[in-house]
Amino acid sequence: MKRRNFIKISALATAGFSVLGSINPFKAKAETLVDAAGFTLPKLPYSYGALEPFVDELTMTIHHSKHHAAYVTNLNKALETVVGKHSDLEQILANVSTFNSAVRNNAGGHYNHSFFWKLMTPKGSEMGALVNKALSDSFGSVEQFKAEFRKTALTVFGSGWAWVVQGEDGKLKLGTTPNQDNPLMDVCALKGKPVLALDVWEHAYYLKHQNKRADYIDGWWQIVNWKQVEENLNKA
Numbered sequence: 001m002k003r004r005n006f007i008k009i010s011a012l013a014t015a016g017f018s019v020l021g022s023i024n025p026f027k028a029k030a031e032t033l034v035d036a037a038g039f040t041l042p043k044l045p046y047s048y049g050a051l052e053p054f055v056d057e058l059t060m061t062i063h064h065s066k067h068h069a070a071y072v073t074n075l076n077k078a079l080e081t082v083v084g085k086h087s088d089l090e091q092i093l094a095n096v097s098t099f100n101s102a103v104r105n106n107a108g109g110h111y112n113h114s115f116f117w118k119l120m121t122p123k124g125s126e127m128g129a130l131v132n133k134a135l136s137d138s139f140g141s142v143e144q145f146k147a148e149f150r151k152t153a154l155t156v157f158g159s160g161w162a163w164v165v166q167g168e169d170g171k172l173k174l175g176t177t178p179n180q181d182n183p184l185m186d187v188c189a190l191k192g193k194p195v196l197a198l199d200v201w202e203h204a205y206y207l208k209h210q211n212k213r214a215d216y217i218d219g220w221w222q223i224v225n226w227k228q229v230e231e232n233l234n235k236a
């Protein structure tokens, strides 16, 4: 190797090391196992304005095309610094403690939003008997479930999510996660199969409801896709 090239490469390597700390891009590139994960932003099953007036068009536009898109881009970028090919999102979540925090935040963000979009539908959908029974069995009644879910979603301090998960005993339970954590993560205290989730980050409602998270939650019931909830229950 010519001396000039050697100096150039050494300087680049040093720069990479100091900027990224323990993540050394040169080491990662030397591994033949490294491959692009190639996660992509899923299309919404409805238009940005379709959930009006409960979730407004501008919020949906920014939420999907900016926030969710950034989680996808940053997840792919974060995985480039990790050895091995990781293209199974649920596998990543199940072992998220072995990844860095960029993977944790962005894999969570990608999963949570992909899950969340499908839980909404323009004008909502009728709740079927199976969901009604599951909610009644676990919470007493659908009305009681809604009241408890509302309380749970209001208790999330800062950014996070409210969840309904199904435990191994088949029972449904409520819980919350901070940031973009979710119940599929090995680091998460709340365990179970996700059935329903509500994004209570301010970016999900602030343009329309400002500080009134309760109004966002109360309106949200009008656009819940109970058919999807039933599908999640059957899967769980």
Ligand code: MN
Residues within 6 Å of the ligand: 063, 067, 113, 199, 201, 203, 204
């Ligand atoms: Mn969000």
